[in-house]
Every structure is written in structure tokens, then in C-alpha cells.
Amino acid sequence: MELFHENELLPKEKVFRDPVHGYIHVQHRVILDLINTKEFQRLRRIKQLGTSSFTFHGAEHSRFNHSLGVYEITRRICDKFERNYPTTSPDDGLWDDRERLVTLCAALLHDLGHGPFSHTFEKIFNTDHEEVTIDIITSPDTEVHAVLKGVSSDFPNQVAAVIAKTYPNPQVIQLISSQIDADRMDYLLRDAYYSGVTYGMFDLTRILRVIRPYANGITFDFSGMHAIEDYIVSRYQMYMQVYFHPVSRGMEVVLYHLMRRAKDIYMDEKIELKNTASFLEPFFNQSWTLKDYLRLDDGVLTTYFNHWIDEADPTLSDLAGRFLNRKPFKSVRFERDTDWETVQALQSLIEEMGYNPDYYTSVNNSFDLPYDLYRPHQSGSRTQIELMQKNQTFIELSQVSPIVSSLTGKVKGDERLFFPREITHGFSLEDVNLFENLTKKFQSYIENDEIISRPTHK
Amino acid sequence: MELFHENELLPKEKVFRDPVHGYIHVQHRVILDLINTKEFQRLRRIKQLGTSSFTFHGAEHSRFNHSLGVYEITRRICDKFERNYPTTSPDDGLWDDRERLVTLCAALLHDLGHGPFSHTFEKIFNTDHEEVTIDIITSPDTEVHAVLKGVSSDFPNQVAAVIAKTYPNPQVIQLISSQIDADRMDYLLRDAYYSGVTYGMFDLTRILRVIRPYANGITFDFSGMHAIEDYIVSRYQMYMQVYFHPVSRGMEVVLYHLMRRAKDIYMDEKIELKNTASFLEPFFNQSWTLKDYLRLDDGVLTTYFNHWIDEADPTLSDLAGRFLNRKPFKSVRFERDTDWETVQALQSLIEEMGYNPDYYTSVNNSFDLPYDLYRPHQSGSRTQIELMQKNQTFIELSQVSPIVSSLTGKVKGDERLFFPREITHGFSLEDVNLFENLTKKFQSYIENDEIISRPTHK
Amino acid sequence: MELFHENELLPKEKVFRDPVHGYIHVQHRVILDLINTKEFQRLRRIKQLGTSSFTFHGAEHSRFNHSLGVYEITRRICDKFERNYPTTSPDDGLWDDRERLVTLCAALLHDLGHGPFSHTFEKIFNTDHEEVTIDIITSPDTEVHAVLKGVSSDFPNQVAAVIAKTYPNPQVIQLISSQIDADRMDYLLRDAYYSGVTYGMFDLTRILRVIRPYANGITFDFSGMHAIEDYIVSRYQMYMQVYFHPVSRGMEVVLYHLMRRAKDIYMDEKIELKNTASFLEPFFNQSWTLKDYLRLDDGVLTTYFNHWIDEADPTLSDLAGRFLNRKPFKSVRFERDTDWETVQALQSLIEEMGYNPDYYTSVNNSFDLPYDLYRPHQSGSRTQIELMQKNQTFIELSQVSPIVSSLTGKVKGDERLFFPREITHGFSLEDVNLFENLTKKFQSYIENDEIISRPTHK
């Protein structure tokens, strides 16, 4: 590891070709060294979108890929701020470019603590990727920490404070995490590019022209209102069309049951998984260390699933096969208030057909997902988008945009019952006679992919 | 698995969003069922470009992704042929649309036998992805075979014959494998899209307008000459800029040495890797079956590498770390004829510095890679691109295109010596004194990233 | 002119390269012959967006360009309808492909009657481009009529009936003119492409997948709801950002005053314009024929403006120079209800500065422009967008989309007062002393580009 001084610039800017931003421009040695750490390289082996590539086959990109993009957008914003809004006196609410390096590092590293299939993994093993990110940055054992410490002894803590949202300068925090931050802007554009949908394609260039710092954080010129509005709509469309897609969620339900089954077996002192899941053991035992965590990636998990197909436990083997070979659970929508009794009836039917409902049915709400539609009323004033008018006063976005207003706090969740596809789409020949009546009864509760509370024939 | 009749169409066309082609359109049930087989789904876990994503971080797409694209281009060509060049009598050299299904299946499945990091894997374990593809198609144990057999008992053999290039109709073979086939057209466009370079962006729509069948295979209207020329240049540029990139090759050299070291250890001491490479054992033993082969994917190999970092063997551990954490070997160009003595001198220097040259240096020629620049003279008349003039006579492309002529049989290989980067870029502090003189001597042989046969100061 | 039979196909499809759709595909001889008529070629000399290219310099495309695009989208929809929804019995509400030719011709010709700067021209000379379109199609003197008559003697009337919305089949009418018709879909995409904004980039491919015929016209599968929603938002954004842009409207106001001044002079028996506006004379005289109309194009008008710069009338000369040399009137927003008195005060100030307010001020509402937002409730059921659910029932779009609902009838017009830019931005040196006080007074009524009813200092 080379030694360097704070803010040291590379003798020549280094670039990485990027399909979304053209080039990622690296000017500081510390950024290049962070990219070359093993903790950051690990992100190459973790998909950005988890199970979404089972629906949108193009979206196979990694968190490494995305992290570079977040860095790049942040860098471009810093350039704009430095040129157009440089501070000239303390407390003038403008940009102090001495914040650049800590901002760039936080942008680059903000996803460092993600594990494989984070959302599901965290639910089962009670981990928290944000805490892990902070651990990696502050632990004396990591390469990332060593690089950051080369800047100054307190620098790792500063970067961690940005992640933890305790950093004193709200501008820095909001660039990394707010309603329109570099993270969201990159993932909307990138996920759209890779999945091949057009919905995420808002006008980044225009937004970069109107974003600006002020005393309490980040705001936007009023003249950019329609560009912001367009961004909010893109975000909404990406959630509705891509992130909440029922097939991806059907794969996530399979994954969740699979990993829970493995954990249950392990806890029941069935030692079978010892040789085929050694990196997972500390998590089953709830005794994991940072080093254990950093060993995990998508490939490790799918390799274990690959082994589990041969395990004696039929549920584990079956679910492992469903995940590896892409057999998503099917789903139907329902309203929790009016259809709940029917849902329970359907789960009973599934059990009658021989499935353990604990592992073969699931109720899943899209709000379970990392959901961040624009809801200023629910989340406190911090998350509102403020526009700065010519006379320097602010106006909240939904006050001037009927579109944004229509999306504010009103979006309904999409609650679904998940179950094996063969229940409605037919079993192999020998089982048909056995379950024919149950299947028919099951189907009578469903119309237009929705549960109807009062089926025609009972 | 549903039963179906030959050529059975889905009640409603099914589409997959694709970032390169907009949509992949599936009309036959057999195509949908093939996509859903576990052998085809495995391709999701194998990167299309092996180590290239270490250089072009955007290029993380899988062979699954590419295979759908090859299918789609083939489908579009079949549509054009059926509409514009339908056969009306045997031997009229036009298109018989009864060939459509076998052509589509072969297009979809042509990469089925690829393993993880195929190029390197095949060199070490003496496997052949094309043979494996044929095995998967014809073996009675695979889901792919079962689906194909649903069409007719001989259908698997027909599809295999297209892959093996023994199928009677040369049009079908050349659509899948020739100088301008659906495979190459998709990968150039796709690899360009994902890597973010523009070089691969030839005009597919125009080529689809001028491609046509004739008695001996596939040809192109003379009016499309410049579009074909543009394709050839794109191909050349992609090889020069992306596929032969020295950094990707530097990672491939690390991978090669790593896997060879593992094999050598296994052969010598057997026991060591048992728990951490069980899926690889049959390959070390040269006793693998198709089932063994189909268990492998990128994640399995990187998981083993992950384990090997903890192995006692320092070379294995070191190389595993270099691969996982992206520490590519550096390289310098040389001319085999004039610089060979110097190369050997450099290898000796590397050995003096304590590296085993067997695992830490490598001579690598870009022609080792799956290389298919347009070289009609070397490859026989089959691989030439023929243009059909208005009077139905043919003219070979390089006769009318000075650009193509300039690329024909003249492109020189790029031979390089690979070695650990620290040899020229500095060791950690404690070693500096030790190797200072050797490093200086090493560097005196190199100028402008090339080996110079007579260094200025010896 | 070649003779042909109804529906005669070209021996080989002819294509035109198109930047928006890739290629325009022409398969019928009658379409090719229509494109080659002089009436259709005239559309090359008329800009699609009138004065918008003064704001978005890229948007210089012609109505010829757009008309080909409308034809192409219609052709693609016909292909989809023919493949997926072919009629099998009368009144089944599906697509009768015998309607294809009349639909394609109407699509191609729908803008045929547009003159230069249509919106302004029509206001001054009381013309109507839709009536002229019908005239051109039905008049025995035009090449277009001759070509259409070649299909059948009644064919021109049929095409005209589609334009006039009296054609019996509502599917045909709605493909050319409805809330989501081929016309709007092309112009949104094309205007966005040429102007360089991204807002118009909705997902045409997806919409083409869900559009379908039914008994009363055109509808969309419910599964495409989000794609339709996205289209509505794109349309809204294009109006807000491009079509209603104040600078383009400021040029249109100059144009309107210029042409009105020319007409006023002519009517006052000032014969000066005889030699420099001969093609316009029949319009000044209100005695124009179709032949006169077809002589006009953008170049004719700007050539006359070019001559008028030398005319003795100072207002005519001045306004001609402002238009040719792009000196748009500036504008400020106001609320008609609350600010009207102030507006009149401002107009008086402008008159005090020596400007004839008749030619140098204007009040203009964006909804005076020939565009509309989606307002189902205002316009009767014909213009609603209906979605077809799985059970074949319909649901109106704004019922299921909060975004569309928010745009329905709630967006207000943008009313502005226009005046010469120098009034607020300064006169040349010699005039400064003269008007200094008036200018200051004028500016005191304006804050943040809006008229304030109670200025601070009077």
C-alpha cells in the first residue's frame, strides 16, 4: 500500500469506462486505493438488484459497478458546487471544497457493507448493511480503514459519520442520502440501463445544473422544477415496474424459505450442512465476525445451494433447486382488510395438498422492500425536496407539482399471497387425480390475479 | 414438463425485455421450455466475458443474457427469409421455413456447454465446450434433451448436428456459425453495450435488410457492402480494444496459474483441497461426468478461491488473493523473433527476486484467445463473406473493400511477458533494499511498455 | 404517374432511413406515389414546430419528416392488429385488414393542409388546415387526388372521411386521431429527438404491444397501464417544457403582429407590398384558391419578411427584422383575475414609451396554443383512454392512475403579457435618459418574472 498525504492527486487522472456515465474520473490517490482494496473488490461479486435479474435478465450488474457511479455523480456535483457556489465566509451556506474528499469517500463506500441478497439475508440473520459499512470503515483490520487512515487518523471516523448521518455538515450527508441523492440518481439510471426499461431515464444533466448547496443542505433552483418532477416520476415507475415486480418477489420468497430452512435444520443440530456451508456457520451460530461477513458473496451462497440440492432434507433440496433453476413462486394480490379470511383458507388448501405452509406459502407486501417513494409527511421535514425561488425563499416540491402531489403519501402497497406455481398451473401426470378438486377449489377464489372474497362456488 | 407437438406455438407470444434488442420474442413452446431447463438457467451464473469485467466493470453480463440475444437475431433473420426468400421448389437455394425450429434451438443452445472461465478451464482440464454442448443436447439425462425430444425423437440429433456443423443445410449452419453469424452479431453489440465502448455498434438493422440465403449458405446483397465493411471494422476494434486488453489478460494469467497450482497440489498431495473444492475433484482426477460439469459455474470457482486463501500452500493462497482482489499481472510487449533472449533474461531476474517463474511469469499471445479476425486465406473458402451482385454473381468482400482487404490476414499478434506488478511498481518498504538493483536492471530492459533487445545500460 | 390497382404492392419494399423509427417501410405503390406528389413534397418546406426552433435550435424538422413517422407507426399498429386481432366475423370488434390502405393514406396525409406557421397564419387569414387537407384530397386538380383515385373512384372520399372523422369505422379514426394516436406518438418522440430534451421519450415499443382494437375503437390492455401513464406524463412534460416555452411564444407574438401589420397596410390600399408579397395577395384579398395556398411555405414568408425590412412602414420593417433576426418579445406571467388592472397599466406605460400597443404588446395564454393535455371529463367519452381488463371490461385511465388523475383538468394555463425586450433590458444609449423613469416604474410591477398586483413603490 503506497503512503500518501491528504488530498494527494494522481499525477494523471485515471478513468474507468462506464456505460451510464461515459467515464468515471478518479483524481485522488485515496479513491484509487480504496477501489483496489479487497473489501471494495468484493462488491463485484454481489449483484445490485438481487433477484431482479431473474425477471429482467439484463440487470446482472454488481454493487461495485453502482458504487463507482455514485462516486462519479458526487464528483460532478462537487465540481459544480466548487465552480458556482464556493464559500467565501463561514456560515454563508455555500460549498467548502475541503469537504470534497470525505464526500467522495462516503459516496464510493456507502454500499460497502452489503452482503449477498441483502434484503433476505438481513431478515434471517439480523444483520444490518449500514452498520457493517461503518464497521468496515472503522475497523483497524480492513484495507479500507488503512487507506482512509492514510489521509488522517480521524478520517475513517469522518467518513463513517457521513454514513451514520452524524456528520456536522448537512450538505455532505444529503449528497449521499436524501430524496435526490447521488445514490438514488445512479441506481435509477443504472438499473434502467441494464434492465432495458426506459422508465428510469430522467435528465441527470439538467438536475446537475440546478442542484445547489444552502445552509441546511441541498436544494434545487426553482427553474429545474420539471426536471425534479420527472425524476420523481421515473423513481415511481421504476418501483412499480422493476423493483416490485411479482416474479422477482416470487424468487425472493423462495430464497427466504430456502435460507430459513437451512437455518432451522442447522439449529436442530442436524450437522449435515457443516461441509457444505462452512462460511455460513458463524451466521447460523449468531457468532459472526467482520471477517466472516466479508467472506460472503452471491457465488458463495449459490455454491451452497448447489450442494444442498443433494441434501437429504426434501424441503431444503427442493427449495434449493427452485432457486437455482428459477422456479419462482406464483402470487395473487389481495386486500388485507377484506380478503384475509380467504387467504387463510387458501393456505389451508395448500397444506391439504401436502405442502408445509411455513416453507411453501408467504404473504409479502411490497412495503417490506427498501421502499422510498416520496413521502414528506411521513418522514419528517428532512426528506422533503425544497426548491429555491429567485428571491431565495423555498417552496416544497409537492406544493407546485400536481404530479408529485399525487404521489405524496398516497401510494398503496401491493400485498400478495405466494405459493408454488404448480398449484394453479398443474402437477405432473400422476398427481392430477389426487389434487384435482383441491386445485379447482383454489382457483375458484381467484379472478384476474386477485383474490376474491366471495368465490362463486364453494 | 408439459408435453407438446412439433412446432407448437404459444397461445400468446411471450417477451423478455432486453437492453440490446428491446425485446426477445418467444413464439414456440419448445423455446420457452428450453429456457426454463436447469442446464440453460445455469448460464446465468457464467459471465460472457470471463475476466474482461475486471477491466470494463460494466461488462458483467452472463452467457444466458447473450444466448437469448443470439436466439432473437436468428428469429428476426428467419422472419426476413420467410417473407422475402421463401423456397418454392427443392434446390432453388431459398429458405425452407421448416428449418426455423431447429435453427432457433441451435441458436439458443449454442453456448450451453460453456463452463466458468472457459478459455482457461479448457486449457487446464482439457475440456471442450462445443463437445459438451453436444453432450447436453444428446444425453438422455438432461432436461434440454427431454424438451427437444418432445418435438421428435430425432430432433436432439438434428440440433446437435447444427452445432457440430454436420447438418445438411449449410444455411442453417452459417446462421449460427460463419463470418457474420447471429452469435458474433449479438456478442459484438452486447459486449459493446455492457462495456460502454462504442466500437461494437455496427448497423444491425441494415445488415438484417441485406442478408439472404442462397444454395451454399448465407450471403449479402452487394448494396449492403458498406454495412458489412462497418461490421468487420467493429469486430476488429472490439478485439483490439476490449477482448485483447492487457489488463484482462493479466487477470487471466493469474487465473491460469492459480488453477494450475491447485491441480498440481492435488496431484501431488491429494488430500488438501478435499473439503474446499469437491466439485472440482472429478476434473483434477480426469474422471468427470456431464453431471459434474453442469455443477460448475463462476460462483463455485470463486468460492473455492475464497477458501484457498486460507490454504497452507503460499503460492495457492497468494494467487487466489490476487485473483479475488483483482491484482492483475502487468505485461510488456515483445517480438518473439528479436527479443526472446531478453525475455528469458527477465524471467531469470524475476526468479532471482524469489518468484517461481512457473507460476509468476507467463508469455501470452493474443492469438491464444478465441480469435476470429477475418482471414479468408487461412481458413478456406467456407469462411469468406460473399456479396451477391444484381446479376446474381458473387464477389468476395475484400475484393471490393480496401478496408477489409487491409485487415485480411495481416493482423499481427500481440505477444506479451506477464509478471507481478510489484516488480516494476515497487515492493513494500522492507523489501526495497533487497531487490533495488534487480528492479532497476529489470526496468532497463523496458521502454514504452515494450521490451528493448539492447538496453541502454546493463 | 404510374397506373396501379387497388392495394398493389411494390415488387420490393422501399425504405427511408429515419432517425426516430430506424426505417420507414413502404410496401404499397400508392404510398410511394403519394410521397412523390408535389403537395406532399411541399411539406418539406414547412417546419413541424413553427417558432420552437428559435428556442430549441435542434428542432428544425419539417412536417414531411413527421408525416412519414405517423405513417410508420400506423403501419406497425396495422401489422400488430392483423397478426393478433384479425376479424373473423362482422361486428366482432376486431381488425379488418381491408381497412389498412385507407388508414395508412390518412395517416400519411393528415397534415397535408398545413401552411407556414399554421397557428398564426390561421388566426390572421381565417384558414383551417384540416379543411385544406380535405380539399387537397378531394380536389380533382391535385396530384394527391389523382393517386388516390387510382385505387378506386371513391377512395379519395374515404380518406377524407377519416380526416373529417365521419368514416364509419371508429378504429380507423382513432388510430389517426385520439388521445393516444399515431400522430401524437410520433410528434412527441420526434420533437424530443430533434430538440434534444429527454422528456418525450416514452416507451413506444411497449405501447405497440398493448394497443388493441375493440368494437368502439382503440383500447389498451390493462397490463400496459404504466406505459400509458408514462406516455401521459411525457406529453405533459413536452407541453410544459417545449411547446409552451415563453421564448417560442415571444417569437410567435412578433410573427403575429408582423403579419397583421402587413395585412392592415394592404387593406389600407397601400400597394407597396405588391411586388414583395405576390403569393400572399390572395390571402390579403380573402380570395385565395387551393393553388394559391399550395404555393406558400416557410421560405416564401421569410423571403417576404426579408423584403419588408426595406419597406417604408417603420412598424412593418421593425417587426420583420425582429422576426428574421430572432428578437423575441419578453414576457411576464400574471393571473387574469387579480392582475388585470396592472396589466393595463403596464400597457399604458409601453404606449408612453412610444410603442403602439396594438403591435407591441400582447396577452397570450398557453392554452390558446393548439395542444391539449389529457382532460377526459371535459371532452366527452370519445377522448377518454380506456383500459381493457382481463374480464373484457373497461376502466378509464385516470381512475387507476393517481398521476394521470392529478393532471386531469387541474393544470392551469400560463397567461403572459408580452412586450419588447428593451423595455426591461435597456435601450441604446441615446434613449436612456428619455425613458429611465418609465422603465423603472415598469420594473416595479414585476417580481420573479411575475406581475405583482401591488408594487412596492408607485
Add this chain to the structure above:
Amino acid sequence: MELFHENELLPKEKVFRDPVHGYIHVQHRVILDLINTKEFQRLRRIKQLGTSSFTFHGAEHSRFNHSLGVYEITRRICDKFERNYPTTSPDDGLWDDRERLVTLCAALLHDLGHGPFSHTFEKIFNTDHEEVTIDIITSPDTEVHAVLKGVSSDFPNQVAAVIAKTYPNPQVIQLISSQIDADRMDYLLRDAYYSGVTYGMFDLTRILRVIRPYANGITFDFSGMHAIEDYIVSRYQMYMQVYFHPVSRGMEVVLYHLMRRAKDIYMDEKIELKNTASFLEPFFNQSWTLKDYLRLDDGVLTTYFNHWIDEADPTLSDLAGRFLNRKPFKSVRFERDTDWETVQALQSLIEEMGYNPDYYTSVNNSFDLPYDLYRPHQSGSRTQIELMQKNQTFIELSQVSPIVSSLTGKVKGDERLFFPREITHGFSLEDVNLFENLTKKFQSYIENDEIISRPTHK
């Protein structure tokens, strides 16, 4: 006109949306004022590609549009030079940013002197757009001159010197005019964008990364060799596919004959065109002034053509109709050396059919057009493309690129005989009997769109 000081920056950067470059960024007041002059605004009324939009209907963009693009590329290069290669001592061959303003002005204004359909106009009226550009810049009567003079009294001369290539700093000249200058880079990208072909899409971003100043002008890092190679191929493809397209040339031949006929008539009979071509009179008289020149634009000429359709002279009327209504002359290729006798025989046949060969046939070589391929050897060292190696030595591009070498001086011109389309494609019915034998004889000389010297049947 505002007064300003040299290099005065706008208080806030002004941008223009541009479909090719995203935004045009204007930072200097003088640039904004130049754009607002009437001489520069005139360029809005002159198409960039003359008759090419008759073939590629999308390519209707103006020279105004392109001129902004050339300015923007130049501005970006200046930014790169200022950041990466700032001069520190005289004669160090690096970039002196005091050259920025003169460079930007020359870039913006380089096409100012173009008239309507320049290529043809210049041949007939013996004008020279480069001389006119210099005139506009240096004439005390123009707004452009007044703006430039506001910078300093000598500034107009400096800008003119760049255009005239007499400016002392070769870097400035070569940025505006050399083998890879801002002019060519913009028009290739822009013409490709507007025409809808992909061939012009080289990698501008990469070229901007490797371009650099040196003592004798502009060079490129050797590492960018393949990007430069790609640019050369794009240029070649655009010439072959777009600029040299036979249909556009067929329209240009019609235009040439039309304007020559008008001139001939005027010289013979003076009076006829007086009322319908007043702006052209000074050119017929060879007595034009700069003011006369600046009155002309595409619309003026087409308006006159529109009038000429009614003129008594049948040739003038006929050719005017052919041009306005897009009836291009057809053409066949021939080799001047071997086919010349046959060409003359064909011209005689055309005369026999009643056409005046002076106005109805033409021999035209693509190299007569104002475009060039890369031919370093023919044009002297000034026009070579030099690459700078790591050791600061230069190597000429075609020495290291077989592709470029293949295009260097080896591509032949495309010589064609043009004639009215009806000669080979049939006359109206009544004439058929009259010319049947002549037409057959004519066609016997042609095969595959080429003249054959020894026709099969005479």
C-alpha cells in the same frame, strides 16, 4: 448592443439544449452577442447538407445548428488544454489560454459566409464562402464586426486570420481546420444524428481525452490510436454512404442546371426574372455586395424557384418543378478511361429524345464535392495526423494503422452520368411509341447501374 471588455464573462453561464452535445455552454458575453447578430441568425435559414435531405429526410438541420456544435467542441478542447497542458513558458509548445476567445469566435463563425446550396451557388456565381466569412468579420458594416471590435480594435482581424490560416499560432488554426478539427468532428456526429445513420458515431469523448497541443499544432496521444482510426473510418463511411449519395447528387445536378438556366436567360433577355428574383439580380450582374449576399438563404432561392414554375421558358419551368417537387436525375457509374466514348453516345441518345444535353445531362465525380478523405501524402505535412508516443516522438497515423493506410490515397472517385429518370423508367403513355427504340438502345449500354463499354446488342 451592450458594451463589454475583453474576455468578459456572463454573470451566469448560458446554455442551449443540443441533441448532439447535450448542452452548448456559453460563458463569454461576446459569444452570446455574436450568436444574436443578424448575420449569424441568417445561418438558421441555410441547411447544413444542401440537397442531402432529399435522400435522408431527417437531415434538415441548419448551419446555425452545426456552428454552435463546432463552438462547443472547441470550448471543451480549450478546457482540457487549460487543465492538462497549460503553458508555463513561451515556446514550450503548450496551451496559452489567452488564445481561448479568438479560438472560440473563429469556431463559432467559421461557416458564416456560407450561402444557400453553397457548392452549386459558388460554381455558378464564382463566390467563395471562406472569403465571404472573412468579409463579414472584417467589414465595418456588420453586427458581427461590431461585436468583435468590442473586444479590441484588432480582434476582428485576429479572428479573420484564423479563418484565413494566417494566424501565428498553429494550434488555434488546427483546432478549427485540420484533419481532426472541431468542424469535422461536429458535422460527422451531427449529420449522423440527423440523418439517422450510425456510421458517423465515433467516440468523441475518447478523442477529447487524447487530443493535445504541441509546438507545431495539435496532436494525439499514441494511446488513442484506435479512437482516431475509428474516426477516420466513420468519416470514410459518411462520405460513401451519405455525402456522396447518388440521389442527393442527382438533385444537385438539377439545381445546378436550374440556376445556370436562370443565369443564361437573364444574361440573354434581362427582363424576365426581374420581379421574381430581385435578390439574385446582383449576382446575375456580377455586381453583388456583402449586403446582397447576406440577403440570400434557402427560402429565398426556393421562393424564386416557386415563381419560375410559371415562367414562359420551358426549361426553366421544368427544372424548377423537378427541384421543388424532388425529381432527381438518375445516374449510372462509369470509368472515364474506358467508357468515355459510350458516355458520349448516351448523351447523343438523350439529345435525340429531345432533351438539351446542356441542361439535361451531366457528368459528375464525387470528388468534385467539397469533402475529402484522409490523404496525407497528397496534401503536404500540414494535414497529416500525428500521434505522440511516450518518448515524445511522433508517428504518422497511416504508418501504424493498416485500416487508415488502406484508405489513404487508394479510394477512387465515383464518376457518374446523370440524366432525367424517365429516360430509363418510362415516359407518360403518349410518348412511349415515339422513344421506345431509343430507350431500349440506351438501356443496352447499362448493366448493374454501370455503363458497359461493349453492350451486348447494338
